Amino acid sequence: MNLITLENISKSYSEKTLLNNIKLNITDEDKIGIIGVNGTGKSTLLKIIAGVENYDNGNIVKMNGLRINYLPQELSFNPDDTIMEAVFKGDLEVMITLIQYEKVLTLLQKNSEDKRLQDELFKLNSKLDALNGWQIESEAKAILTKLNITDFSMTMGQLSGGQRKRVALCNVLISPCDLLILDEPTNHMDNELIDYLEELLKARKSAVIMITHDRYFLDRITNKILEVDNGNLYSYTGNYSTFLEKKMERIAMQESFEKKRQNLYRKELAWIKRGAQARSTKQKARIQRFEEIRDSKIELKDTSVEINTGSSRLGKKIIEAHKICKSYNDRVLINDFNYILTKEDRIGIIGSNGIGKTTLLNILGGRIEPSSGEVVFGETVKLGYFTQENSEMNPNLRVIEYIKEVAEFITTGDGSKITASQMLERFLFEGSIQFSYISKLSGGEKRRLYLLRILMEAPNVLLLDEPTNDLDIETLTILEDYIDNFNGAVIIVSHDRYFLDRVINKVFSFEGNSEILQLVGNYSDYREYKQEVLQEVVVEKVSVEKKNKNIEKNKIDKPIKFTFKEQKEFEEIDEKIEEKELQLEEIQQQVNNSGSNFMLLQELLATEGKLKEALEFLMDRWTYLNEINEQIQEGKNNN
Known part of the structure; x- marks a missing residue:
């Protein structure tokens, strides 16, 4: 069933066209993920669908009584x-x-x-x-x-x-609702919460359309991907992995078409230059075809972000943490943490929210002091610290001014020099946007600019605190490649499972009670390890339970008859259980009828709890007494 249809929707801000005559149908079976470079109009598209932002041209047709729920970024x-x-x-x-x-x-x-x-x-x-x-x-x-x-x-x-x-x-x-719209729902969520949200959305009956940069999340939830690119909207049936394959096919087809168009255009241009005159209908038609070929050019705009900055020399001694402890009031976050960082380290710090991940990163980066212990830095260490909040950006600066604070010219990784403006172009800040104030940028554009500034300073140790929040997938992919070739150590706090699998070779996991597990491998290796440990715990628990059952069985094997007290209890236990069940049923009925009397309701709920405990005790006794009775009967039969 069709829920909403967008017909030739256009939207511009000043001179920038975000959406250009796009078309879209959303049905009740759709689970849609929207992707694209930051600043291309993804959130604007969601706002238009949600009805909280106007569009310049086009038309929207909605199902009668359509119910929409919308989770915005802000x-x-x-x-x-x-x-x-x-x-x-x-x-x-x-x-x-x-x-x-x-x-x-x-x-x-x-x-x-x-x-x-x-x-x-x-x-x-x-x-x-x-x-x-x-x-x-x-x-x-x-x-x-x-x-x-x-x-x-x-x-x-x-x-x-x-x-x-x-x-x-x-x-x-x-x-x-009929249509659920989510803008970055996984931001600021730890991995356990993201797993839970995945299950909720997979089981959900309504249609879903969302923006997220979590590639595993996209893979597991979506059945359609929409890509916003240069004002156009491209639709792909399937999840994120399918999208990657189909996008490459689309680009290859466009490149092939454009190559053929250019060849034909050159031939027709040569004919025009030879002085062809519109003396006949045939010549007029050919001139018209030439104009159509000329105007049908496909803009193969390179929207990829290029990171090519220099780096500083890094000595053998980098960062050493010795017996680090950190407490706030009575709460111990970190206890006796030790580590010596190496140049090859790509470390991912993981754990639930508020458990101390950023605190550890700040201690290793020298931003806060430990309660005890020490952090020792090598003389050649030059830190690049990417924080969560972009708090170090001055919103009143223009984009070009912010970058020129680092340098007018930048030395790239291959030793060549380029201007600050050229570096901005490589990071998709082109033309007039370089003279925009930072306050006017989208959240994702601010994060991309902030990342560029940090990398331009040529660090040799990178500390990244939630780098995947608000960064588009394309920028993340380039950042992953940059980390691969980075000539220094990298420490990352992140909940992005795909990103962690892609770049890290060690895990620091906050396990609770100030324990930090250090493990070699990526995030999937960590999950596999935890599953193995959990399995061992389960096996051990089953073994203990089996042993306890044997002990209980031996205890039961011993008596060949009830004690006087047990015999009396056995004879009365069924009647007592029935009595408690009737009392509990009566109390539950009173609870249902007492919504207007708050004090009585509290008393009844307390009584209900006590009756449930008493009934549970009687049921345990019933099981125990009947096991003894079975042993007695078996003994009689054996004799």
Whole structure:
């Protein structure tokens, strides 16, 4: 079923054309990934589809009643909203009711005797029953918990940028919709969270269209790739791996067509120059064909980023970490960390968010001091530090000014000199954009410019903190090649599994409790190692359980009859279990009928918990007593 159709949509900013008469159909079965160099209009396309940005020309046709949920890159939020209020933001009646319920519940917790609030809660409770709102609430809390957000009473203003993004993601995931639009959903997520989001999107029934630079994510989720290139939109059926093959075929076909056009153009141009005059219909037609050939030129624009900067000499002694410890208040992030960096090292630092990865990188880069221990730097070390936030960029500088702060001329890797402007062109900052203010650039363009500045300073040790956030795939591919040929050590904090597999040869993994596992290999090697360790733990657990069962069996083998107390318990256990089950059923019925009485509800839930514990104990005793009875019966039969 067709959800939305874009017909000849165009969009320009000043003199720059982002989208030029593009066409697109999205069906209910589509899982679409959008890729392209930063600044080419990917996010603009998503905004146009979401209906939050206007277009210059064209037409959009939507299915009647089409419901769209949109997760933008730049979030707008009320800092005073609680997490649950932010999660339930939306125009649907069920979402509005859930917000009202959360607000009344919060007020009632502060003033449990308020009759008006109790009555209001009862009404909302009944309304949510009718709207099936409890399922949405349960799903929201389950997703938030999986996304490592558990204190639902916190306000949005108290959260980090990454946490706010996850709350907004939860909002669009739980709201019923026909088309889900996601702009960089995996940014600021660790690998475990990305795996979880993959499973959610794979199981999702609605259509999905998203921008992401996570190539494994694209491979596992998408069934269609859209490439935005030079104002055009190219569609490829299949995932990212299929796209790579089909794009090469498209480029080869275009190059072949353009070569033939040029040959034919030269022949027709020679005929025109010989003085052909429009004396006949045949000659007029040939002149018209010449003009069509001339105007049908295919722009084979090279959109690849070229990194070709010089480097500095690096001695044998680089960075040495001796007995490094780091604590904040009572929390120990790093404990007794030791490492001697070598020139060949390509190290990936991994672990969950907030566990200390960037802290370790900052210590190794000399930006913060350890609580104890020392970091020793070699005399020839020249650090290039790529931070997460681009905080070192002055937004009031023009692009060319920012680069000229490093040098007017740059020595490239092959020893030649080029101007700052030429270097910018190699990084796809052409023409007038070089004189734009940094504040006017897209997030991805800022990251690309920031990376260029760092590499231009010819470092011999690279520290990269989340380099894949907001960088387009093409730039990432070139950065990977640059790291391959980089004549120095590289340390990277990243959650991009493809990038880590591509460039690293060692892993520093934060395992929790300030433990940092050091492992030779890439990210997939680490995952394989963890699976092996997990398997060993499972085997060991099974072995222990088997041993315990044998011990229990021996204990059971010994008695040939019940004790007086056990015999009495065995005779009464079924009746006691039935009694507890009836009590539990009655309490659960009272819970369902007491939504308006907050205090009573709390008491009933506490009683329900105790009854469940008592019933569980009785069931364990029932199992134990029946095992003894079976042993007694077997003994009688054997005799």
